Amino acid sequence: MAAAADASAEAAAIARRLASCNAGARERTVRYLLSDFLPASAPRLSASDLLKLWKGLFFCFWHADKPLYQSSVATRLASAVSAAPSPVDGAAFLAAYLTTLRREWAHIDVHRLDKFYLLNRRFLHHAFLLLNSNSFAPDVTSQIVSVLSDKALLPEADNVAAGTSRGLGYHVAEAFLDELLPVLPVSLQTMDALLAPFFTVLEKSSDRVMVSKVKAGVFDRFLESGNQLLEKVKKGEEVEKGSAEEKLGKAGLLFGFSKRFLDIGAKAETVQSNRKVVFGLRDAFVKVEKGLELSGVEISEPKFEATEVPVVPNADCGMDLCEEKAGKKKKKAKKAALAEGEKEEAKLVKLERKVKKEKKEKKEKKKKKAVVVEDGHVSDQSIDVPAEDQQMGDGTDGITIDGTFLSNLQKQFEKAAAEAGMVNSGGSSSASQATPVNGKVAKKRKRSKSVDRLSEASDADDGGEVSEAATFSYSKRKCTKKGSSTRAHKRDPYTFEEG
Structure with missing residues (x-):
């Protein structure tokens, strides 16, 4: 009892640290939670303790920025389901996650919606890894399927009325087969257990959008893959082993969907507005199944094969490793930018030298x-x-x-x-x-030439008066000695004016 109380108190303290504004504190807390606390304390944690932890984990993931780090955190959080000490603990952690995400779904803005879609796909993937590691045991399968049904696809009536869980259920219906494909094939009995919640949706759900998502995201894909597989077998073409056509096509042809849909449509409890969808699916599967029967082709029934599922990328990428990779990329980009800048600078220097040389040559040529x-x-x-x-x-x-x-x-x-x-x-x-x-x-002309000019003008008059051209005044302010050679040669000879 005391151990459970201590674990509960520590879970509350961890939740507070997970919601810290300090990225380093959040990362250290996530590492401690996943590597030390949960493996040792999971059996002693109650559902309320897990909800407290997930309140902090939700805001921890909310603050996770940059796609690489978001993928790392999502993978590490989801791995707590498949790496739990027991399937019960893994199912409990998954239930706390779905409950928290359903409660907070309406508050997720459009800018953060994609990373929560990623987180949801990671949790579905690791839930199926948990089933695969337990060889799809009926009790473990029913437990995981029950969690998906109660917390996402068919949640409580009060939450449906409030409209808080619709978005999460829609995404689970869309991503279900995508995340199930890596662990297929499974037996028809196991497939029946996995698809049970979707048959229940067609029977009891009054949400038309959910019914449409289940039809398009689950049953239409079985129908399409069955048609493709049948066509290839008729033509004698080889079907790629492990492809979606083989895994889903065999189940679509051999499961007996037409009979199952007929039974659902015949029930009195089935929602009246869903009957059209149910009978439409029944008619489509009848056509495919009759085509297989008339073709005379034999298709082997799928069986569970324990295969090693590929690890999701970035599963072991913590914040330090992610930042190191991002730092290397930044350094590489910086070196490339510096090299490019040096090239441009060299070009400018070369161009400047060329311009200076041209100017120098031009100056030398301009000696006229x-x-x-x-x-x-x-x-x-x-x-x-x-x-x-x-x-x-x-x-x-x-x-x-x-x-x-x-x-x-x-x-x-x-x-x-x-x-x-x-x-x-x-x-x-x-x-x-x-x-x-x-x-x-x-x-200016030399003094002697001006004197000669004046003397020539004087000789031309035979000693008479000085000619009119020689008696011009040098300026409006007349000289004291008119015709003085000393004053006359201090001015420009082309600026004479009449006195």
């Missing part, structure tokens, strides 16, 4: 030849044009200064000088005395 006019003679000089003078403000190339451009510019100067009356005795404009280089005004 400018034409300089000196004393009426044209000469070529190689000069370096600054980068800021080679480009316009918008970054485009500027005007290229060559002989043609300078010749045109000289003609424009001469025309402008002629219009202003600034033509010397030689008939050429004063603009021809100097030519701008690179778009800039040429350097």
Whole structure:
């Protein structure tokens, strides 16, 4: 008695730790529960103690994130059914699970529904593994089937009215044959015990959705597999051993479903709205069974064969191992990303060097030849044009200064000088005395040349008054000594204005 009380108290403490917000604490508690506590204390735990544990386990699985870890936790929790000390303890753990999941099913949001579907499939799988390890003994089979019927497919009337268990029952009906296939074949008597809850649903359930799920997920699959098997046998084709066609097809042809459905439809207790479904199934199976009888083909009756069931993947993947695998994947992805980044950086460096080289070559090519006019003679000089003078403000190339451009510019100067009356005795404009280089005004003429020009103008008048062109004022502010050679040569000769 004291041992049972201690086990009950410890179960409550474990349940609190299972619902912890700390992932590490939850994982350590799950390991302790499955490896130490349950194997030693399962016989002393009552149904209420198991429900307390499952309250914590439900929230533990609720908080499990990432698919790999979810699969690991689901497999380890479900393995407590097949690895229980006795079939009774395994059935009790399964019953507590189904009761808890049925109670909480309505509160599971759409984002977490898939992982609870996975958990449910894992529990069905390990329930059948428990039966397989016990060679489908009638007492163990009836116990597991009774748990599935009472807690999922045909739960208590008050829970049905509240609508809290419908979703769990629908999923059990859909996943039942998928999880049963690995442990087939079984004898027809064992198949009858396994399918008993579904016959009861067709007889007593008023839930039309449940009836539809049972018809489509269980009996229609037996019918389809039976038809496929019969067609292949008639044609003499070989049927793959261990396939769904062989395992389910034999049961569909030899079980005698038509007679069983006829009996259900004839009962007075059968729900009236279900009779149409029942008789429809009966007619379909009659057609298949008569086809087998007329074909004269003999099909051997299925028998139970103790086979080793393949282990579900990730069964031994704890949180540490899963995180290690995920870490390796992350490191591999990080290395690949770094390598890709280094490649891109090398490409950028190479491109940058190429651009710099092109700019340097372009700068060297932009050493233009400018034409300089000196004393009426044209000469070529190689000069370096600054980068800021080679480009316009918008970054485009500027005007290229060559002989043609300078010749045109000289003609424009001469025309402008002629219009202003600034033509010397030689008939050429004063603009021809100097030519701008690179778009800039040429350097000032030497003092001696200005003096010579003034003296020539003076000699042309035979000692008379200085010519009008020579007496122009240099600016609006007149010089103190008009015509002084010293002041005159400090200004641009092309900016003369009349005094």
